[in-house]
Amino acid sequence: MPATMSPHWPLPALLIACGGEPSLAQDQQDRVRYQAGIASGAPLLRLDQCRAVQDVTLRGDCLTALAPLAGEIEGLSAEDLCSEVQEESWRDECFFVAAEQAKQEEDLARAAQLCGRAGRFARDCSNHMWQQELRATIFPGGVRTLVQRHDQVQAIHDRWEQAFTEQGDFDKRFWEHCYQVAFERAPFLDIRGCEFVPEAEQEICLHSAETTYRAWLNQALDQGGAKAEFCALAPPSLLPSQVAPVLQTTTVPNHPRLTLVLLDFHAARCGFLLEHSDGG
Secondary structure (H helix, E strand, O other): OOOOOOOOOOHHHHHHHOOOHHHHHHHHHHHHHHHHHHOOOOHHHHHHHHHHOOOHHHHHHHHHHOHHHHHHOOOOOHHHHHHOOOOHHHHHHHHHHHHHHHHHOOOHHHHHHHHHOOHHHHHHHHHHHHHHHHHHHHOOOOHHHHHHOHHHHHHHHHHHHHHOOOOOOHHHHHHHHHHHHHHHOOOOOOHHHHHHOOHHHHHHHHHHHHHHHHHHHHHHHHHHOOHHHHHHOOOOOOOHHHHHHHHOOOOOOOOHHHHHHHHHHHHHHHHHHHHOOOOO
């Protein structure tokens, strides 16, 4: 301790002298500025507070909160604001939030462009643009409702396809997501409904039913604790209707595509147990 320092100096002064206080003070200042940045108030003043935050993660969070308001600050765009974010995950989130704001403003093309800059969240961002409207259109009847309201679903597709024109896989992703939503939101896995969808979408419909059934089996087996009973069921005559009571899942029709999923799932989850059931 320097000879000129009083032994009665308060602890903060001692910390400063020892080099400990600046980080503590900076942390406190960051939190004060962060709270001011995310609080209600003039966007420009809030932006100044966010920019003054030194911690890159906290600053990224703060700037992301301002993304919907970027248009209210003269000379600043959401693209410029999000580009200021140094921390990668928050920068991706910022572009996601900005895309959502552009969607609310009915600027679909810009929303698509912002999603394209959302890094690891780009795919989720693009799906999020249309999924709420899609779910509202399909719910609650699942595939049957989708068939009945296919024109409405097609209109959603066409509107967003124009916005995502640069993404070559949009059509595939949209319809895959569409049918996954249809099966997830229905209380009954109505795979037979795939017979009534447009021919170009039938394989996507069937594949989505398989994916949903596999997810149901995984969840039921992991949560239900009935693995021994499930594995005691003997293939190759195993059918979905036999499994539903054991795993206490929703009734599933005995469809050939679902039966193949079930047999594959049974082999993957029960193979080791069956091999060693005789003590081998």
